[in-house]
Amino acid sequence: MKPQDVPLVKETLLRKLAGRSAVVGVVGLGYVGLPLAQRYAEAGYRVVGFDIDSEKVKALVEGRTYLAHVPVRRRLDATSDYSRAGECDALILCLPTPLAANREPDLSFVLGTMEALLPHLRRGQVVSLESTTWPGTTEEELKPRIEARGFEVGGDVFLCYSPEREDPGNPEYVTRTIPKICGGTTPACLEVGLALYGQVIDQVVPVSSTRVAEMSKLLENVHRAVNIGLANEMKVICDGMGIDVHEVIRAAATKPFGFVPYWPGPGFGGHCIPVDPFYLSWKARRHGLEARFVELAGEVNRAMPEWVIGKLAAALEARGAKLAGSRCLVLGLAYKRNVGDTRESPAVELMELLVRRGARVEYSDPHVPAFPKMRAHRFELQSVPLAAQNIALYDAVLLATDHAAFDYALIKENARLIVDTRGVYLEPAANVVKA
Numbered sequence: 056m057k058p059q060d061v062p063l064v065k066e067t068l069l070r071k072l073a074g075r076s077a078v079v080g081v082v083g084l085g086y087v088g089l090p091l092a093q094r095y096a097e098a099g100y101r102v103v104g105f106d107i108d109s110e111k112v113k114a115l116v117e118g119r120t121y122l123a124h125v126p127v128r129r130r131l132d133a134t135s136d137y138s139r140a141g142e143c144d145a146l147i148l149c150l151p152t153p154l155a156a157n158r159e160p161d162l163s164f165v166l167g168t169m170e171a172l173l174p175h176l177r178r179g180q181v182v183s184l185e186s187t188t189w190p191g192t193t194e195e196e197l198k199p200r201i202e203a204r205g206f207e208v209g210g211d212v213f214l215c216y217s218p219e220r221e222d223p224g225n226p227e228y229v230t231r232t233i234p235k236i237c238g239g240t241t242p243a244c245l246e247v248g249l250a251l252y253g254q255v256i257d258q259v260v261p262v263s264s265t266r267v268a269e270m271s272k273l274l275e276n277v278h279r280a281v282n283i284g285l286a287n288e289m290k291v292i293c294d295g296m297g298i299d300v301h302e303v304i305r306a307a308a309t310k311p312f313g314f315v316p317y318w319p320g321p322g323f324g325g326h327c328i329p330v331d332p333f334y335l336s337w338k339a340r341r342h343g344l345e346a347r348f349v350e351l352a353g354e355v356n357r358a359m360p361e362w363v364i365g366k367l368a369a370a371l372e373a374r375g376a377k378l379a380g381s382r383c384l385v386l387g388l389a390y391k392r393n394v395g396d397t398r399e400s401p402a403v404e405l406m407e408l409l410v411r412r413g414a415r416v417e418y419s420d421p422h423v424p425a426f427p428k429m430r431a432h433r434f435e436l437q438s439v440p441l442a443a444q445n446i447a448l449y450d451a452v453l454l455a456t457d458h459a460a461f462d463y464a465l466i467k468e469n470a471r472l473i474v475d476t477r478g479v480y481l482e483p484a485a486n487v488v489k490a
């Protein structure tokens with residue numbers, strides 16, 4: 056490419072992005088990719104969605120959604136055919152970044168997809184990674200792959216990292232109104248990244264590099280993991296001292312400055328908090344550094360399900376019953392209130408532990424009608440509808456997730472024993488044990 060062509064490539068792309076004539080490819084149409092693809096479509100861009108899951112592709116082409124909180128307002132042009140990447144001016148990667156069995160980062164989805172896209176990459180495209188990952192991924196993993204195809208990053212192809220922020224089930228924020236951080240590999244990459252997101256997001260926050268953007272996302276998630284860990288540790292200490300931790304946190308939260316309440320629970324769940332912080336500790340180790348808060352929070356939070364089951368077993372024993380052979384109902388299968396997302400949900404871990412201790416377990420969750428397909432867990436169960444007669448059938452009701460849809464008065468009136476991990480029942484009651 057001649058040097059004078061560089062501004063031309065960039066200017067052409069900027070013009071297409073600003074004029075909304077650019078074609079936006081969103082790769083990975085899950086919790087992050089689907090709302091983003093919808094947002095671009097809503098703003099008038101032609102969108103091509105890529106996913107390897109043919110069921111998802113079929114649903115979108117037919118105008119159906121598969122995520123309860125993301126209504127599909129218009130049909131999406133979705134495909135599993137990467138050769139269509141050449142049609143796109145922007146390729147936004149929203150792919151899973153899980154942990155491998157050894158709890159180390161598994162970048163195989165991102166790197167495998169990048170490899171598959173490379174043959175279809177062309178001059179004048181912007182590639183933006185949104186998956187949460189360790190600082191340096193964009194520079195160390197994606198940039199060399201693009202360069203190996205003969206493209207100059209920042210000249211022919213523009214490369215960015217822009218982490219996703221999402222709070223499913225929170226009606227106050229939608230994709231457009233959540234400020235979005237963006238870092239570019241070069242100043243030209245950043246300029247293109249800002250143009251890409253600036254059309255569909257109200258506030259785009261530029262940072263000086265992709266590493267800063269990657270690290271800022273990890274800081275946000277580590278912040279949550281550590282504070283949830285602190286709340287859980289406080290819970291165990293308060294419990295040992297006969298103090299109600301929820302009352303303590305509510306009282307502390309009246310301080311108008313310098314205190315942010317975090318709440319204890321039966322563990323940590325969801326796609327991000329139990330996973331992402333360990334991307335940081337892994338990368339830190341490679342620099343000879345130790346992410347001690349991350350590791351400690353992981354230890355405390357991972358110990359919670361066992362601790363809760365211990366409280367449940369003790370409560371049954373105090374009533375002359377045994378956990379083995381008892382009938383337990385887990386309330387709430389999703390990892391947090393008012394959503395149907397069961398990924399990494401501690402409720403599932405609680406069910407596994409109950410079964411391991413010989414209990415018979417069922418669940419009730421209005422957002423999860425049937426126990427979903429999961430890689431590591433299998434229960435052939437349907438959600439139990441809550442009614443006075445069936446609540447009374449269980450030896451214990453384990454409140455794992457405090458959905459607004461539950462009738463808490465009905466549960467309290469009819470349950471023999473409630474083990475409350477969410478601080479729903481503040482008033483002491485003979486049939487309520489806090490855990």
Ligand SMILES: NC(=O)c1ccc[n+]([C@@H]2O[C@H](COP(=O)([O-])OP(=O)(O)OC[C@H]3O[C@@H](n4cnc5c(N)ncnc54)[C@H](O)[C@@H]3O)[C@@H](O)[C@H]2O)c1
Nearest residue numbers: 083084085086087106107108149150152168186187219221
């Ligand atoms: N869910 C959240 O609230 C959230 C918030 C912020 C950041 N993130 C991060 O965003 C990334 C994506 O998360 P998610 O929750 O959307 O995951 P997800 O599992 O819901 O979606 C990922 C999608 O990618 C698809 N996919 C997998 N391999 C593919 C391939 N080779 N080609 C095309 N599609 C492929 C899957 O079928 C799936 O539809 C992760 O790094 C996650 O940590 C998630």
